[in-house]
Amino acid sequence: MALLWSMSPASAQDAMLQRLDTTDDGRQWQAVGRIDIGGNGFCTGALIAPDLVLTAAHCLFDATTGKPVDTQNIEFLAGWRNGRATAYRWVRRAVVHPEYDYSNRIDAARVRNDIALLELHHPIAKSGVVPFQTDTQPRKHERIGLVSYARERSEAPSLQDMCQVLEQRSGVLVMSCDVDYGASGAPVFSFDDTGAPRIVSVVSAMAEIHGKKVALGASLDRPLALMRHALESGERLQDQARVEMFSTGQNRNTGAKFAVPDLD
Template sequence: MKLTRLFLCLVLIPAVSHAAPLSREHKILFFGKDDRVLTKPNKMPWQAVGQLETRSQNICTGTLVAPDVVLTAGHCFLDDKGRMDKAISFTVGLWGNEYEEQSRITDVYVDKAFLKGLIRRKDGVYIPPAIAPRDFAFVRLAKALGVQQGVIPVFAGNSAQLKQLLNERKWTITQGGYPVDDQRHLRVHNHCQATALRADGRLTHRCDTLEGNSGSPIFAIDGQGRATIVAVQSSAPPASRRKLEDNMSVSAPVFSQALRDFIARKTPQSAK
């Protein structure tokens, strides 16, 4: 059984004026070369993409899918022992030392089957394949941030309909987030390649992601520039397996109904 070790969240470091130099291991994680571009979050869909922070200062990327609800990855709220790590804040429009808006977090939903199925070892926390498709989370904010910026729609169809959409887009997707080499600026990989939609609902792809990109949106963008979330970034293989494996995300049909239920529900349902 092949296990995925949690490593795409990272500890927040003090703000720096320039991007940190990439390590050799990080460079190997790219598919050929680094195709990411710096993108100011001053227009849609990037106005809705922001940075999440937990009590232990882990950071991930998330996307506004309702004025007060953020979509991200489930493992973003785990500490290094697999315990729930309290969510603190979500920030949109982050660019250097400035940002547009920020809200504290009042509620987090992580799939209970995901939490129960984690394998905890002395060297870290591992996600077995059986629960990997459950690596998603929803966050409720104390105040609405998506009033002026807007929110991004999530694909609402089933897996067959998603595959049809991907075929129409020639399996071209776009991904963006706040990675380890530049935690204060959005970096986007436009027109990267989705490679397969697995039977368990995971979407594999070759967008250039690093730590910090956990929970980042995988967009399908139409000819008019309108973006739809088709998946949420979950994990990437270690550098040693880059030529053998693609990055892994969880496709929208897996979590879209649970997300709709969470948006409609106003009482806290945090995972324990």
């Protein structure tokens, strides 16, 4: 797939990242957390229910072997900041987008399916940790933001709330947000009239188009409902697209990496 568009001056001006070092800074974002994967890598995720974390599917695969990661090695650290989390939870099960295939080349088809849900062993019921609502795909040029952990800022989340959607093509959102390794799975937010954040995508990849750094993410829409159904029913869907479900007892090692796709 080729993404053909011209970047306007406004779209090239990324807002500065705000590091959320204090409790006051991060109060609204406690449901965003770092996902630690067997001590060998990390991604970003966000609660969309007290026991459900939304993230990127590629975080659940070993980058060397291509095999699924054992979920017993995955821990969600809600509100992780400077050595402490608001809540610590291990993952019980995980399910990925029905059409995601880690073995495929990293292209637009893989990016648009790069979504996963993690079911926690125990819900997070703390009053300060409020799961986010999800919403439909944002419009082109709509203001968006994201909260993420990444390389060289893994000990506290950073907020960027003034980037925008540059393009939508074949289920892929191209965004002006600033991302780096570790930001995989970071929630992308739109803001309603009251300013309340709603998750509209998760960060899948970073790329460079016309010499400008961009972030790529998948649209949530119907696949999120399918994945929730798969977890609730405890069964793979038979009559619809295949849903992969992982439980404890599978492969132990991981090297979660941030994908850098070839967009041509």
